Amino acid sequence: MFDKILIANRGEIALRVHRACKEMGIATVAVHSEADAGAMHVRLADESVCIGPAPVSKSYLNIPSIIAACEISGAQAVHPGYGFLSENARFAEIVEAHGFTFIGPRPEHIRMMGDKIAAKVAVRTAGIPVVPGSVGALSSEDEAMRAAADIGFPVLIKAAAGGGGRGMKVARTAADLLEALRTAKSEARAAFGDDSVYLERYLARPRHIEVQVIADQFGAVCHLGERDCSLQRRHQKMMEEAPSPAIDAATRAAIGETVRKAIGSLGYLGVGTIEFLYENGEFFFIEMNTRLQVEHPVTEAITGIDLVREQIRIAAGLPLSFRQEEVTFEGHAIECRINAENPRTFTPSPGLVTDFHQPGGLGVRLDSALYAGYTIPPDYDSLAAKLIVHGRDRGECVARLRRCLAEMVVGGVETTIPLFQDLLVESDILEGRYHIHWLEEWLRGAG
Numbered sequence: 001m002f003d004k005i006l007i008a009n010r011g012e013i014a015l016r017v018h019r020a021c022k023e024m025g026i027a028t029v030a031v032h033s034e035a036d037a038g039a040m041h042v043r044l045a046d047e048s049v050c051i052g053p054a055p056v057s058k059s060y061l062n063i064p065s066i067i068a069a070c071e072i073s074g075a076q077a078v079h080p081g082y083g084f085l086s087e088n089a090r091f092a093e094i095v096e097a098h099g100f101t102f103i104g105p106r107p108e109h110i111r112m113m114g115d116k117i118a119a120k121v122a123v124r125t126a127g128i129p130v131v132p133g134s135v136g137a138l139s140s141e142d143e144a145m146r147a148a149a150d151i152g153f154p155v156l157i158k159a160a161a162g163g164g165g166r167g168m169k170v171a172r173t174a175a176d177l178l179e180a181l182r183t184a185k186s187e188a189r190a191a192f193g194d195d196s197v198y199l200e201r202y203l204a205r206p207r208h209i210e211v212q213v214i215a216d217q218f219g220a221v222c223h224l225g226e227r228d229c230s231l232q233r234r235h236q237k238m239m240e241e242a243p244s245p246a247i248d249a250a251t252r253a254a255i256g257e258t259v260r261k262a263i264g265s266l267g268y269l270g271v272g273t274i275e276f277l278y279e280n281g282e283f284f285f286i287e288m289n290t291r292l293q294v295e296h297p298v299t300e301a302i303t304g305i306d307l308v309r310e311q312i313r314i315a316a317g318l319p320l321s322f323r324q325e326e327v328t329f330e331g332h333a334i335e336c337r338i339n340a341e342n343p344r345t346f347t348p349s350p351g352l353v354t355d356f357h358q359p360g361g362l363g364v365r366l367d368s369a370l371y372a373g374y375t376i377p378p379d380y381d382s383l384a385a386k387l388i389v390h391g392r393d394r395g396e397c398v399a400r401l402r403r404c405l406a407e408m409v410v411g412g413v414e415t416t417i418p419l420f421q422d423l424l425v426e427s428d429i430l431e432g433r434y435h436i437h438w439l440e441e442w443l444r445g446a447g
């Protein structure tokens with residue numbers, strides 16, 4: 001096992017990784033920008049190294065600085081958290097080339113899943129259901145026309161280098177297709193330097209359901225059930241829950257087995273998430289994430305499995321500490337992403353946190369790097385805290401969540417807490433009836 005790990009991230013996820021390390025007897029090295037010298041992840045770590053000025057391109061994305069921090073500190077492994085360098089295959093290769101261990105999947109899998117066309121071809125071959133569409137990149141406008149006619153309108157044009165909602169265009173009719181295709185290609189070329197695009201049937205009101213997987217170096221692969229992440233705005237998830245209110249135990253076991261076999265056949269290593277759109281009882285693969293995700297705690301809450309601990313064990317060459325037959329799903333968990341933002345306009349609200357009170361009690365987890373007296377810098381994303389609540393069933397979970405939101409105090413900055421309080425009285429939310437466009441439609445009406 002490692003005795004020192006460098007955490008190449010900031011905020012709540014840096015704390016999350018630090019906590020797993022400490023419980024495993026591993027020392028931690030924080031890296032930080034000049035703007036983060038007083039941040040909680042720096043205060044908690046055993047050592048810290050400043051890696052550059054506030055802009056992420058000069059600090060948290062600065063690969064030479066991070067490698068230098070590994071060398072100076074004598075860390076043996078790097079945990080990238082989420083965002084930043086976590087899905088950068090080059091970074092994973094550079095870390096390994098310098099003799100350190102990258103705590104994450106192999107570079108070839110990161111690279112494959114970053115290319116949305118290659119990812120779709122690979123998982124389809126491995127037996128995962130995908131959205132009907134063109135197989136591979138479109139090579140001409142004629143081919144696009146024929147593919148769209150086969151699929152039926154509306155169709156969605158996606159960029160191979162896109163993902164997370166970047167580089168998508170809907171074509172409602174054949175008359176729209178050529179213009180949508182040209183716009184999509186020129187936007188993809190400008191944004192990613194790669195104008196490869198593909199076409200899919202457009203699903204109008206699906207849910208976003210993702211399956212958590214984990215694999216070790218000995219060929220063991222487990223699925224840890226699904227998360228429902230349909231409640232989102234502009235491709236930013238707001239609230240996630242496990243299990244999905246739309247999935248029953250038999251459906252969970254079936255999609256879980258399909259994913260498990262496929263991930264095994266790809267020879268994948270570490271944690272991963274297979275994202276699906278789910279409509280009329282059918283799953284359609286859209287993307288695979290090769291990192292630990294923001295919303296991983298809802299899976300931890302219902303399974304009791306520490307995903308970061310497992311990631312570290314896998315990277316150290318140890319087997320998974322459980323088998324699929326031992327994975328059980330207990331009760332219900334919901335996560336609210338509490339952002340330092342205006343709860344209606346979503347304008348960021350950085351600045352001094354004057355008061356901070358954490359909710360507590362049975363089934364309550366708050367992952368946050370905030371403290372009273374901390375100044376939230378304007379340079380990074382606005383996630384301030386993740387409130388994760390677990391209950392024996394969804395009703396108990398929702399009641400507990402409302403109680404926690406009422407208890408929590410974040411003074412001095414605006415937060416999205418009032419938004420969640422308004423959402424958690426809506427009958428569609430209380431009954432679990434929502435889809436990927438529900439929140440944006442609700443905000444247009446109620447906002």
Ligand code: MV4
Nearest residue numbers: 131156163164165200201202203208286287436
């Ligand atoms: C789609 C889709 C409808 N039909 N694909 C957006 C991000 C990227 N991960 C895939 N996305 C979508 N792909 C087909 N064939 C609708 C979306 C989509 C979406 C997906 C998941 C979560 C939120 C979303 C918001 C808007 C659109």
